[in-house]
Amino acid sequence: MKTHMARPTLRTLALFAAVFAVQTLGGVVGIGTGLFALALPLGDRPWTIVTSVYAHGGFTHLLANAVALAVVGPLVARVTTPIRFHAFFLGTGAIAAIAQIFLTVPLGPTAVLGASGAIFALLGYTLVGNRASEAVLAWLPIGRRGRLTLFAVVAAVLTLATAAPGVALVAHFVGFSLGAVAGRGRILHTSREATPRQ
Structure with missing residues (x-):
């Protein structure tokens, strides 16, 4: 992996570790995850x-998100700038987390932390914002509504694949959807040739 491609991912992983260290120290002195x-x-x-985007509920949660980020992060980082990468990561992670807490209000009070919404956004961007996907979508005679339906179905399948107690499924779905829409427009790509043809 080239250094410039790895740098935004490595910095994000370093943020994960730093926030987790502060969380751990806070736990020692009686400050819970509510902060x-x-x-x-x-x-x-x-x-x-x-903070909720970079914080985690425990070491296993941190490890799972770190591995997922290490896989998809460099794929997005290679087509964009570090500033765009970090803004996209934080923005999509925050929106996904906010959606999670608002859309689950009927289920009772909830709190959310973790980077999975942002990681799902990176995954959505990776799957939709590449030349192979563009070629497949151009070949399929499904129109704009059909494409949106296809993105929603893929988001739902990937979300349900991660279903487990305590998992922020709404954040996963919203994150992937945001990433897919952004990937379709290739908003993170910096190369002129990366612009999709109409």
């Missing part, structure tokens, strides 16, 4: 819109 987790009302702890 990092996103919950309603958002105005009570607005910084958690950011």
Whole structure:
């Protein structure tokens, strides 16, 4: 893996580790994950819109997200700039987390933390924003609505594949969907030749 391609992914992994270290130290002195987790009302702890994306519920959670990021992160990093990568990661992760807490209100109060929404956005971008996908979509006579339906079905299948107690499924679905839409427009690509043809 080339260094410039790995750099945004490595920096994000370093943020994971730093935030987890602070979480662990906080646990020792009696500060729980509430300082990092996103919950309603958002105005009570607005910084958690950011911290919740990089915080994790335990070492296993951290490890799973770190491995997933190590796989998909460099694929996106190679087509974009570090600033765009980090803005996309934080933005999609925050939106996915906010969607998770608002859309699960009927199930009772909830809090969310972890990078899986952002990682699913990177996955969606990777799957949709490449030449092979573009060729397949151009070949399929399904139109714009058909493509949106296809993206939603793929997002649902991938979301359900990760279903387990305590998993933020809404965040996974929203993250993948955001990534797929962004990938279709190739908004992170910096090369002129990367612009999709109409």
